[in-house]
Amino acid sequence: xxxxxxxxxxxxxxxxxxxxxxxxxxxxxxxxxxxxxxxxxxxxxxxxxxxxxxxxxxxxxxxxxxxxxxxxxxxxxxxxxxxxxxxxxxxxxxxxxxxxxxxxxxxxxxxxxxxxxxxxxxxxxxxxxxxxxxxxxxxxxxxxxxxxxxxxxxxxxxxxxxxxxxxxxxxxxxxxxxxxxxxxxxxxxxxxxxxxxxxxxxxxxxxxxxxxxxxxxxxxxxxxxxxxxxxxxxxxxxxxxxxxxxxxxxxxxxxxxxxxxxxxxxxxxxxxxxxxxxxxxxxxxxxxxxx
Amino acid sequence: xxxxxxxxxxxxxxxxxxxxxxxxxxxxxxxxxxxxxxxxxxxxxxxxxxxxxxxxxxxxxxxxxxxxxxxxxxxxxxxxxxxxxxxxxxxxxxxxxxxxxxxxxxxxxxxxxxxxxxxxxxxxxxxxxxxxxxxxxxxxxxxxxxxxxxxxxxxxxxxxxxxxxxxxxxxxxxxxxxxxxxxxxxxxxxxxxxxxxxxxxxxxxxxxxxxxxxxxxxxxxxxxxxxxxxxxxxxxxxxxxxxxxxxxxxxxxxxxxxxxxxxxxxxxxxxxxxxxxxxxxxxxxxxxxxxxxxxxxxxxxxxxxxxxxxxxxxxxxxxxxxxxxxxxxxxxxxxxxxxxxxxxxxxxxxxxxxxxxxxxxxxxxxxxxxxxxxxxxxxxxxxxxxxxxxxxxxxxxxxxxxxxxxxxxxxxxxxxxxxxxxxxxxxxxxxxxxxxxxxxxxxxxxxxxxxxxxxxxxxxxxxxxxxxxxxxxxxxxxxxxxxxxxxxxxxxxxxxxxxxxxxxxxxxxxxxxxxxxxxxxxxxxxxxxxxxxxxxxxxxxxxxxxxxxxxxxxxxxxxxxxxxxxxxxxxxxxxxxxxxxxxxxxxxxxxxxxxxxxxxxxxxxxxxxxxxxxxxxxxxxxxxxxxxxxxxxxxxxxxxxxxxxxxxxxxxxxxxxxxxxxxxxxxxxxxxxxxxxxxxxxxxxxxxxxxxxxxxxxxxxxxxxxxx
Numbered sequence: 001x002x003x004x005x006x007x008x009x010x011x012x013x014x015x016x017x018x019x020x021x022x023x024x025x026x027x028x029x030x031x032x033x034x035x036x037x038x039x040x041x042x043x044x045x046x047x048x049x050x051x052x053x054x055x056x057x058x059x060x061x062x063x064x065x066x067x068x069x070x071x072x073x074x075x076x077x078x079x080x081x082x083x084x085x086x087x088x089x090x091x092x093x094x095x096x097x098x099x100x101x102x103x104x105x106x107x108x109x110x111x112x113x114x115x116x117x118x119x120x121x122x123x124x125x126x127x128x129x130x131x132x133x134x135x136x137x138x139x140x141x142x143x144x145x146x147x148x149x150x151x152x153x154x155x156x157x158x159x160x161x162x163x164x165x166x167x168x169x170x171x172x173x174x175x176x177x178x179x180x181x182x183x184x185x186x187x188x189x190x191x192x193x194x195x196x197x198x199x200x201x202x203x204x205x206x207x208x209x210x211x212x213x214x215x216x217x218x219x220x221x222x223x224x225x226x227x228x229x230x231x232x233x234x235x236x237x238x239x240x241x242x243x244x245x246x247x248x249x250x251x252x253x254x255x256x257x258x259x260x261x262x263x264x265x266x267x268x269x270x271x272x273x274x275x276x277x278x279x280x281x282x283x284x285x286x287x288x289x290x291x
Numbered sequence: 292x293x294x295x296x297x298x299x300x301x302x303x304x305x306x307x308x309x310x311x312x313x314x315x316x317x318x319x320x321x322x323x324x325x326x327x328x329x330x331x332x333x334x335x336x337x338x339x340x341x342x343x344x345x346x347x348x349x350x351x352x353x354x355x356x357x358x359x360x361x362x363x364x365x366x367x368x369x370x371x372x373x374x375x376x377x378x379x380x381x382x383x384x385x386x387x388x389x390x391x392x393x394x395x396x397x398x399x400x401x402x403x404x405x406x407x408x409x410x411x412x413x414x415x416x417x418x419x420x421x422x423x424x425x426x427x428x429x430x431x432x433x434x435x436x437x438x439x440x441x442x443x444x445x446x447x448x449x450x451x452x453x454x455x456x457x458x459x460x461x462x463x464x465x466x467x468x469x470x471x472x473x474x475x476x477x478x479x480x481x482x483x484x485x486x487x488x489x490x491x492x493x494x495x496x497x498x499x500x501x502x503x504x505x506x507x508x509x510x511x512x513x514x515x516x517x518x519x520x521x522x523x524x525x526x527x528x529x530x531x532x533x534x535x536x537x538x539x540x541x542x543x544x545x546x547x548x549x550x551x552x553x554x555x556x557x558x559x560x561x562x563x564x565x566x567x568x569x570x571x572x573x574x575x576x577x578x579x580x581x582x583x584x585x586x587x588x589x590x591x592x593x594x595x596x597x598x599x600x601x602x603x604x605x606x607x608x609x610x611x612x613x614x615x616x617x618x619x620x621x622x623x624x625x626x627x628x629x630x631x632x633x634x635x636x637x638x639x640x641x642x643x644x645x646x647x648x649x650x651x652x653x654x655x656x657x658x659x660x661x662x663x664x665x666x667x668x669x670x671x672x673x674x675x676x677x678x679x680x681x682x683x684x685x686x687x688x689x690x691x692x693x694x695x696x697x698x699x700x701x702x703x704x705x706x707x708x709x710x711x712x713x714x715x716x717x718x719x720x721x722x723x724x725x726x727x728x729x730x731x732x733x734x735x736x737x738x739x740x741x742x743x744x745x746x747x748x749x750x751x752x753x754x755x756x757x758x759x760x761x762x763x764x765x766x767x768x769x770x771x772x773x774x775x776x777x778x779x780x781x782x783x784x785x786x787x788x789x790x791x792x793x794x795x796x797x798x799x800x801x802x803x804x805x806x807x808x809x810x811x812x813x814x815x816x817x818x819x820x821x822x823x824x825x826x827x828x829x830x831x832x833x834x835x836x837x838x839x840x841x842x843x844x845x846x847x848x849x850x851x852x853x854x855x856x857x858x859x860x861x862x863x864x865x866x867x868x869x870x871x872x873x874x875x876x877x878x879x880x881x882x883x884x885x886x887x888x889x890x891x892x893x894x895x896x897x898x899x900x901x902x903x904x905x906x907x908x909x910x911x912x913x914x915x916x917x918x919x920x921x922x923x924x925x926x927x928x929x930x931x932x933x934x935x936x937x938x939x940x941x942x943x944x945x946x947x948x949x950x951x952x953x954x955x956x957x958x959x960x961x962x963x964x965x966x967x968x969x970x971x972x973x974x975x976x977x978x979x980x981x982x983x984x985x986x987x988x989x990x991x992x993x994x995x996x997x998x999x
Contacts, residue, residue: 049381053543071383071546079381085373089308094301101297102384147378 009057032196078148224276298392360464363448401441439522480713578715619649727809803878
């Protein structure tokens, strides 16, 4: 069964076209949505979360039409926005109770059970009675996950969930997402490749409001076969290489610089093709090296 | 509904934890504490508690409206600005639950301020002199004024916070308050051409009053009914506005039920809002129409063509001696049998004894009676026909009325006495269950002669196109009155400008006339003067009147003119201004306020020198000042006249010859100074042209007569 189906979706902000004829499908599991800042990811996430209306196209989530049956879609939904801002005068527990009631968990006992469960799941029980204004960034993100989990949503949308977290918090967060994805569908929107590299089976790349790739994450890497090269050049040629090729990375070796670049043809005679990664595939797609 | 309650409860929790929101409540407490303490510590009160309360209330209400309105915008926009609302939009909660939940908690915040004000009022008014019923009505009045205004302002705050997604939404609240309250705020009952008093209805609370909604002995009654009507419309409008907000809030997110129900609910509230607003509008329209019709009946236009004569013509409007043209006939006796009916109706059977004091026999005799009262019967022992044209009655006798002849006339008349002044804002004459006022100026009983009841002058800069004031109705002769009053539902005590000899029967002689009062008053005697005032101010009034009495007695002894009245009414400012021109030595109206010795002295001197007040004769003004000094000096010893004059009135370069002349008499002793001033006053009084007054020549004449 398809979790999500998007057909010909268009979204305009006055004259600016934020999303252009988006077609996407998603099944159960963890789905990555990659794209640089300003690509239209958050707009798409907000549309899927019923926050924003759109001009054209059709979106169905678990066979419910997003426009006509928005209230039913919301009952299936858990959403963590890119900027998770909540009233900080609440304690974590109070906030979750408030959210639970807004998610129509009106039975007090049921609400209590669910709140305690999600607090435990995100490891926030010890801080549950502290005011949110005293939480660290990571704790707030976990609280964000907790509120998204309330009401046992079938589909969880996470918009840039690891942005601004330190490396250890990010790792903990990734593990949590992976754990949650076992019995739920999760859309993870990010511009950080490593967030989806390890956990997502399927992904899409969006750039300038268009979907440039959709498929398995391995397939994204495979797209870059024969276009990723490694070449060692003297330092004096640094500017020329930077000007002519898309550089993925560079490192210094004695008097030379070793570049990892994207190119259809071998950039230099001595360049050697290398095995592409998801990051290479992503860079190749968004830079138009491959179509 | 559960979700709405949850939003309400949780937003309430947030509100409770917001320390800044406690500040307005604290400020209100301090403000009321100051207002009450500063009143209660005064040993003598010149104003009622309710007057002081309502004066403070208006300011408190204006500030609270601004605060609550801004809080409404904050409540509606805070979660959008901090992006929590984006998260909420993904929840199951309906638009109605989310918006109305927050709206309700904001209303609760407003209600806290209202309740606090009402608690203060209720406790304070317990010590006021009013019945339990009046106490309760005052609370109702404050409640509806505050809550109606808060309800509407909060709804408007939510509407504009939805429409304007920026900080500019906050500007809407002060803008609305300024636009709607600017004109009523500075309004004194005379709208200029660029104003329209009907627009004063477009306010979040009923502002259709001048000065204070509390009116002395008539309490809150004269505004309560119209305020309830006004605020009922405001409450419905407030609900309609929040429904419109729901219509506009995240339209795409509305559930099918919301899509169907919101327009229906909007219609349900809009229709009665229009009906009630229309009723309120018609109520005022009727009052304004009555005022304009009365004014147009008397309006005079400028006939000249140059600026100088125009200015002279306009200034003559302010002259005090308007009704001093003597009439040959006098009203010797007036017997009235008055039935006060519901809805401002009166039915009067009168017997009038009229005498011809002139030297000629005439067929026609004139009376004045308010045009709203219609003559049902008019008979006399002599053959007479009565015709009524506007406010004037012409009695035509077949046989001439000879000089010195006296005749009796029976006139039966009835009609509606309700009259308005000040662009329809003030009821000038009324008969209600809780309040009655039939001033002489309303023409509710037949006055001798053809007397304009009002003076109106064409004025292009005013909305009504004329300036309007009550005429000065001064009688040439005293009249013996007997008045018997019967009433339908009016239970309030009555007072008349003549004494009550038995219940609701009044008898006495007065050169002023009849002014009937019914309301919450107390009557006391200060010497031989009857004082009618609100029970709370009678003590303060007595203190002031005792000083007046000292001055009156002094002036009577000194100048030999009658000064001391037989009755004093203490009315609120609006009614004081409407009545003051007709008051004479028999009847005095006093403002509810403390007066110092010089204020008393100036007021009493002005009573005697009305004709010269607008003259430019410097000698006369120095005489006036000397008379003021003399009266004040009697009340409390002052520095010498010359010293006093120099420190108060002297301007550099002014010739002090006349002052020095008077000083020379002052040096001769108090009695001599009194005598010379008395002479000068009578000299001035007898002058045909007051501008001819010359102090030096008057003093020469005085010296000449003294030597003889």
